[in-house]
Amino acid sequence: MNLFRKMTGQTRYVVSRIFVHLSGAEAVPILGILNQVGREAIENDGDLEVMGEGLVRICQNILQLKTYWQSASNEGEVFWNEEEAGDYVNELFTDSAQRYLSEPEFETNEDPLSLPVTDNVIIMITVAFTGENDEIETDLANLEALEQGLKALINLNYQERLKAIQIHFSPARFGDQLTEDQILLNFAELIPL
Secondary structure, three states: OHHHHHHHOOOOEEEEEEEEEEEOHHHOOHHHHHHHHHHHHHHOOOOHHHHHHHHHHHHHHHHHOHHHEEEEEEEEEEEOOHHHHHHHHHHHHHHHHOOOOOOOOOOOOOOHHHOOOOOEEEEEEEEEEEOOOOOOOOOOOOHHHHHHHHHHHHHHHHOOOEEEEEEEEEOOOOOOOOOHHHHHHHOOOOEEO
16 A cells, blocks of 8 residues: 555655653753744744754753653654645644643743742644654654654754644743643643653
């Protein structure tokens, strides 16, 4: 069946969302990188190349913080129609944006040093790409698989196969708290690593 689809020239689109939960005050500075990438994306009207560079920075930072990985989860679908893939990307965007404390506020006058520090950060990465990728199209709820999946995201960017990139995170602002109870309630799909 795959051979037939390749012969007819159909493109395979994969839409995937990855959740990574980091725990520990040492992991919280990633919020600065996440907000910086968000600002750059807005300033560049969501330009895919800029978003790709931001995705690489975020994935590299998550990989460096492996000691603080607490739990993870992923989901995705395969499409043979670009419009259907786009609809699913929009569906995941809406769901991620409605998650607890996942809306950043880029204009803040508060001194970040005077704000309480959360012990938990959850990053939601949604991508759409063409072709196949075994490292992403698998269960990422174990340390080795998640590490390989994050590296695969970086490679997809360099291979110019990414068609959509979305990053959400909770809490989205310094000073907001994300408690264990809020995680259980709002991110029930997370699986301990």
